[in-house]
Amino acid sequence: MRAYADNDYPADHKPDWKIISGLWPFLAEFRGRVILSLALLVLAKLATVATPIALKYIVDYLDQNRGADMLLWIPVILVVAYGSLRFGATLFNELRDAVFARVAERAMRRVSLRVFEHLHQRELAFHLDRKTGGLARDIERGTNGISFLLRFTLFNIVPTLLEILLVAGILFVVFNVSYVLAILVAVVVYVVFSIKITEWRTKFVREANARDNQSNSRAIDSLLNYETVKYFNNERYEAEVYDRDLDDWEQARLKNRLSLAALNSGQALIIGLAMIVIMAMAVREVASGEITLGDFTMINAYLLQLFIPLNALGFVYREIRQALVNVERLFKLLGDKPAIEDAPEATKLAVDKGEVQFDHIHFAYRPDRPILRDVSFSIPAGHTVAVVGASGAGKSTLARLLFRFYEVDQGAIRIDGQDIRTVTQDSLRSAIGVVPQDTVLFNDTLYRNLAYGRPEATEEEVYRAARMAHLEDFIHSLPEGYETKVGERGLKLSGGEKQRVAIARVILKNPPLLILDEATSSLDSLSEQAILGALNEVSQQRTTLVIAHRLSTIRDANTILVMDGGRIVESGSHGKLLAAGGHYAQLWAQQHNRDETGHDDQERTND
Template sequence: MRPSTDNNYQGHKPNWKIIAELWPYLTEFKGRVVLAVGMLILAKVTTVSTPIALKYIVDYLDQHRAADMLLWVPIMLVIAYGTLRFSSTLFSELRDAIFARVAERAMRRVSLRVFRHLHQRELAFHLDRKTGGLARDIERGTRGISFLLRFTLFNIIPTLLEIVMVASILLVAFNASYVLAIFISVLIYVVFSIRVTEWRTGFVREANIRDNQSNSKAIDSLLNYETVKYFNNERFEAEQYDNDLVLWEKARLKNRLSMAALNTGQAFIIGASLIGILIMAVNEVASGAMTLGDFTMVNAYLIQLFIPLNALGFVYREIRQSLVNVERLFGLLEEHPAIEDAPYAQALHLTQGEIAFHDVHFSYNPDRTILKGVSFTIPAGHKVAVVGASGAGKSTLARLLFRFFDVSSGHISIDGQDIRQVTQDSLRNLIGVVPQDTVLFNDSIYNNLAYGRPSASQEEVEHAARQANLHDFIISLPEGYKTKVGERGLKLSGGEKQRVAIARVLLKNPPLLILDEATSALDSISEHIILDALNEVSRQRTTLVIAHRLSTVSDADTILVMEQGEIIESGSHNALLALNGYYAKLWQQQQHTTKT
């Protein structure tokens, strides 16, 4: 049973600070923001003015009978009333239309920032990540940003503005008792909403955690579809997935029930407040201190006030949920990459292309040392091969040179420049890598090949495919170079994927090469053809070859033999055979295996 992972984000910053971090994204369209706020104010002014027009309509109709009524007066008042209603909606829609570009651009900027940040993270982060949960965090976070921008600016602030305006009108038109009653009602409503929503936040966060966990499990299982089939474990995978769904279901149920409690409590406060304030108004109408139009205006204001207040409760709940979502997104951005450029890093200046490892020690974790004082030099234009048993540390050399990890001690230099003191971009731009395990994009073969140099012409792409003994295979396919390779390149065989990887490195045409078991998935005929191509390319380049099959590196200028993180032998193929040591033993074993 695979261990379940808890994606709870510890040490998150206070939620409300996240809103302040969103404001800089509004500055790109300052004019639109100002204009949208202007529409907001106009919308609220017309909204607050509507009950006043209604009051005058009712009072005029109540105080004038048919004999002395001037029909055009109520008609004009009704027209004014309808115009105010329409204007309120018009200004609100204009506000949303004007602000739409601001919100969408902010989502774009944040999404791009997160995307770039994730590509800047170190390899260790991506080896440990849960892709499904990470995708959900990004999806919910970007949606939450849009919600926060829209509703913080256009719901909370306008509602508070409306409360102040209504209270001012009631204070001037009537007396302070109505303002006090409304203030007490609003205060009780707000305190109740905040307290219960804060209590609910834990359920929201737990639901998100369980959602991430179940989604990660589902994606992990689907990505390993073939493995599931090999071991006939469909039922086991379904049970594992359902175990996560049970936890998700329970968390969602708590979320739903707590929301029902919140909604019920808010409705009770609103109903009780309406009853209390309208009883006050009824008494004043009965005593003659208030007209029927005044009563109508008070009733309209209360309805008009409590509707957005009820919406404010919804908005506050959603804002808190959005904050939970956005905090995880921003939490990702706060985590600094473990591998960063030095403060004054310069671009790598390649003169000859000499690579040197100087007493390099390295461990992925303190409990297990991988490299123990490794030192060697690859002269410019030379090919150095590293061989040895699995786990000896061969591929770690390539990862360190490409700066996926930094050495624990010692250093690696290119033309005398410590690679930790140059920019990662300039370093990686000069190195081409053919990895042992090639994973392709879910795109066409052509685009996967062109990824080595996106600006390359079609002729250059096809030439690289020919060099990698791939062109004839591609044109034999019904869709040729437009053929989709499937997720992770699963529609291609291991050898075909390897040749794609070789072709795009040939297209990149870098001065430094790392070949990490570059021909491990090829048949002997294809291997011979591709080795000729790689030998031709590497003849002009400094090349580090990681190999398991010794026959593929027998022509290397120098062969380094590694065992348990140390170089135990070095020399040419013939010199190492003459030494009759560990390399000679490996050679004899592989020759015997090949013959049998």
């Protein structure tokens, strides 16, 4: 499946407005709140539209009774009505926002959870290809975009259109059609201009986002590889590369700012010309006595009321366009199905004995580079089978296929006769414990990292797992003990300490099947012997697949498989394979010679 990229859409891509219909499920969950919010919205707009009418009567009463005795209670009532309408408009808007807040926040929560769960369901290949920084930004912008669309589509576009219709109706009834035509022409010109210019400048907004993703991904990638940067004295190089990305972002943002200035200036010009024309019409009619001074004041108030939200409408349309793009990316991410899914009739894996069988397995990460070629072997229940061979022989791939990170191209893998493609991934992985060759820890305490093997485990069970992994002395030597923070990706611990945490996790998980992928590769000889004893104890009653480079660690395996070029070329016990004088004997002799000359025999691989 194609990996998720930061530049899936070209700069001139037009968002799909149908996406708005996909927001209905978020509204349907709180249908009552949505209806109440819309009712409050209508009340707020009615109060807003009635405010200039109250102002008109105040001005007319004062103008017509200037210099004469007037009843003070009449203008006082009108002023109170005017103030009450203004307060009512604000109050109803605030109540509307308060009622609708739960809808928008719950929508963000729901979609954030869906994305989180979906990403954990995606296949390993997706996560190997992803750019974490850019993906995080897209998720953040997408969830914020959903909230924006829900709020502004309902509470800006709809009320602005409602207000335009109400104002046009009042001007048509109270005055004449010329005012209505002038306002409608101004609105149409304004909207067409805003849409056209926004369409033109959207590519600059999207380019700025793409450059933002690029620079953010680069920064995170560099910081995650902090030690590598230091090893090669490449701080200046990293800064230069990051600055080049920031320069691209700066240029994109500059284009975005300049195009925004052009949009705002054009909108202001249209509004200014409309105000001049309509107010000139009103001045002429006041001078001729066709309308009163209060009418003039009302027209002016309506224009201000109308063009202020209309001016915001340009901003809202622009932001809605961008929110649509962000939500489209998020929905596309959610729409990409995982490459590995449970079969429709998948059942839970039932582990009785724990026998594992690889039956004529063919596999390739890429069609032009086969990794496994017709591999067949069995691991009897409770037995340990070790797989050795040169780097690239396909050893670690066997573990990935058994854990179902990838699907086999041909053949089948069975556990107690059950094809692993016919059982649920959850039940399969619950039955397998893995000690990987590269252990990555969460940026949390040692205790929480240990307990991750079985989060519901008791403290005593966690402590026992730590003792069996020979971690207890190390933990007690730390000032904060089990509450010691391990740092991002466990950088505060040595390779051997992280490996022992991984072993303790598996001991705590207590699965019937084990995969040991270079489980002692980061340990010194003394620690290795101690942990081998613990692993042997743990694996005695479990079916175990051991991936190894260091042959001294697998001498006691029931069966040793030797792989070369994606095939099994030898199999047998340690003694039998040495006596055969084949590939295994050569590997043993090479490692034995390196040990004698003082070379480190800890090799690591990524088959």
